[in-house]
Amino acid sequence: MPVKRLRSHVKRWVKHTFQSRPELTITTATADCATPSLAMNRKYRFTTVLEIFVDYTKDAQTSPGSPATISTYDRLGIIEEKDYDQDSSSSPASSSQWERLESHVAKLNRESDGHELYKVIYVVRHGRGVHNVVMDAVGPQWKEKWALQDDARLDELPDMPELPGTHGDKSERISWVDSPLVQKGREQARELARDWVKWNTENGMPIPGTIYTSPMDRCLETTMLIYGDVLRENGRNVQPVVKENLRERLTNHTCDRRHTRSWIEENYPKCHFESGFKDKDMLWKARISGTVNAETDDEHTLRKHCLLEDIFDTDNSHFISMTTHSYAISAILASVGSPIFRVKEGSMLAMLIKAEKEPPPMNGKHSGVGTAKQAP
Known part of the structure; x- marks a missing residue:
């Protein structure tokens, strides 16, 4: 299929899929998943469960400057004194808010009929880099x-x-090229590391069952710095899973051209790689060959939808972490029905995401997805 026709198809699909809310704007997209087959045969409809964490969007809109931006909230902005269930037997009053949320998410998944999955996702933007x-x-x-x-x-x-x-x-x-962190970026990551130890120890904030990271150097180092201390205190090693689709929006900017897998293995030996991860950076090279232009916003959003489908399909963890990039976070937000805001360098947010299995398409079309939901 010609590239122009393919992009037109993807744009129509993303508009139908993610723009069910008038205030929702699409920010980012990619080519590996930007195919008619995915658009017609996606597995999940993702939504954000509201009233679990503070309204990041509202707070971002009141931030000084443009675009609307947030930084890390104390305890990631979890709403205190919230009763998730009328049946509180699984989360006694003595539990912390995070512990009650952990029990609530486990209950949602346990009582699901198999067509719904719930995960809390910690989303991290890498620390400040040379670029x-x-x-x-x-x-x-x-x-x-x-x-x-x-x-x-x-x-x-x-x-x-x-x-x-x-x-x-x-x-x-x-x-x-594959921009590394500067000292300020490392300090931002170490500050988050201290927050993690405090929140886990004092507030029972669950550590992620799986830690995913973009393969870019600045994300790899950010991940290792953030999670080293809190995982050691819980008897675990930092073993992030490197995923290609957590990369930034694909352009010809050299800061987003990654090192080889061999380089990552040498410099970050504790990392694991998703199946099929290539040694050479085939994605970036494809975009300087002259045959494919920079990734569009719609393509990027579709790529992040593909990423989420992969994780919800293969990972049983109720709490996961993703270390990624600015526009990548915007695309994730669009994929789960959230209005778009920016996240400052070296900052983290949390979202409870609901994945509903899609019924077989009728007349080649799925119902619209990507909306925010009230807490169940």
């Missing part, structure tokens, strides 16, 4: 010029105090 620093320093020239290059001489760029070594030889070069 973020350069982007802020050069402004509009980032997209026009620098994002397309592998590196630059220091004397070609504005002064950037955040980057170590930039006050010496200005003829040296700085690279942002």
Whole structure:
């Protein structure tokens, strides 16, 4: 099928699928899953269960500046003193709010007829990276010029105090290919690590059964820094699962060109890889070949829907974590029916997601999906 026709098909599908709420705007999409077969044969309808956590969207809209942005809330903004069940036998009053939520999610899954699944997803945006620093320093020239290059001489760029070594030889070069964290990004991750230990110890916040991460260096390091301490205190090792579809929106920006699988294995030996993970970065190269343009927002949203279907199909954990990127989070929000907001670097949010198995399509069409629901 020609690319133009395929994209038109995907755009119509995403509009039908995710724009059931007038205030919902689509932000991101990808090609591996952007096929007519997925659009016609998707397995799940994803929705966000409301009134479990604070209204991130409302708070983001009151944040200064543009776009609407949130940072990490205390205990991730779980709503206190909320009774999830009329039958409270499984969550006594002495339990913390997080412990009651854990019991509630287990009950929802236990009592489901097999057509509904529930998971709490901790969504993490990686800490501040080299590309973020350069982007802020050069402004509009980032997209026009620098994002397309592998590196630059220091004397070609504005002064950037955040980057170590930039006050010496200005003829040296700085690279942002598969952009790593800067020191501030590591500090952001370590702060989340301290929060995790506190919330888990004092509030019973459940650690994720599975930790997923984008294969980009900045996400891998963020994940290892955040979860190392809290998992050790619970007798577990950090063994993230690397998933290709957690990557950022695919463009020709070199900061989003990943290292090889071999490099990841050498530098992050505790990581596991999803089945079929390639050594070379085939996705990014496909977008500089001249045959496929940058991933559209609709394609990206469809890719994240594909990611969620894979996880809900194969992972029995009730609590999971995903470390990913700014526009990737926007696409996840669109996939689960949430209005779009941005998440600051090195920040985390939580959502209770309901997956309903789709009935066989009628006349080649599914009913619309992607809506927010009141708490069951």
